[in-house]
Amino acid sequence: MSRPLFVSLDGPKGAGKTTLLEAIAKVLRADSKKVIRLSEKKSDPFRGDTMALVNQSARNPDLDLEREICERLADSRAWISRHVLTQQPPDSIILMDRWYPSDAAFRRKVPFSEILQLNIDRNVRAPDLHVGVVTTPEISWARAASRSRGLGSTVIHKVEEHVACTQAFEREVASHGWILCRNEGMIEEATMQVISEIYKVPGCP
Numbered sequence: 144m145s146r147p148l149f150v151s152l153d154g155p156k157g158a159g160k161t162t163l164l165e166a167i168a169k170v171l172r173a174d175s176k177k178v179i180r181l182s183e184k185k186s187d188p189f190r191g192d193t194m195a196l197v198n199q200s201a202r203n204p205d206l207d208l209e210r211e212i213c214e215r216l217a218d219s220r221a222w223i224s225r226h227v228l229t230q231q232p233p234d235s236i237i238l239m240d241r242w243y244p245s246d247a248a249f250r251r252k253v254p255f256s257e258i259l260q261l262n263i264d265r266n267v268r269a270p271d272l273h274v275g276v277v278t279t280p281e282i283s284w285a286r287a288a289s290r291s292r293g294l295g296s297t298v299i300h301k302v303e304e305h306v307a308c309t310q311a312f313e314r315e316v317a318s319h320g321w322i323l324c325r326n327e328g329m330i331e332e333a334t335m336q337v338i339s340e341i342y343k344v345p346g347c348p
């Protein structure tokens with residue numbers, strides 16, 4: 144039985160995931176692939192409540208609170224796996240903006256191995272290709288700061304926290320063998336790197 148190819152893009156803020164995802168979708172569509180663009184944020188019915196806890200935890204870091212956030216995000220991904228991913232055409236390529244690897248960037252207290260297990264226990268679908276999008280922290284911080292919504296409304300306020308996010312994320316990318324995409328030069332280069340990785344996945348539509 145065939146099912147869609149599931150590709151996730153994760154990374155610290157300002158790494159350029161969404162822009163890259165758009166560019167990848169364009170190239171794949173030009174090659175007559177059926178591309179489904181999804182985002183964890185937009186597909187998650189419980190996102191508002193979870194992000195309120197994320198904001199609370201940014202103000203008052205606490206292990207139990209962080210564990211609750213991890214559980215809630217994993218529950219949401221299980222819901223998306225069951226109700227959204229199963230509804231996509233079997234011959235499509237799903238590009239997902241954020242999935243469980245993003246927890247490797249944002250969670251400070253719960254070890255990522257534990258977070259991964261929470262996701263596995265809930266039957267969260269594992270991507271066929273995990274793409275970690277990073278830049279040097281200076282570049283992604285400047286990009287995030289120049290966005291229209293700015294840094295004001297977000298939960299990471301200090302550049303030191305952003306550096307820690309980037310380092311923690313890169314560590315997990317290496318330790319899990321995810322694809323590392325350094326998105327700090329020409330967007331075309333990063334795009335073609337990911338495209339070539341997608342075409343290498345066995346069973347790619």
Ligand SMILES: Cc1cn([C@H]2C[C@H](O)[C@@H](COP(=O)(O)O)O2)c(=O)[nH]c1=O
Nearest residue numbers: 156157184197241245246249297298299
């Ligand atoms: C998914 C997630 C996002 N964030 C932050 C990063 C961004 O500032 C903001 C929205 O992220 P996004 O638009 O890149 O998905 O929320 C967290 O702090 N923790 C999380 O678990």
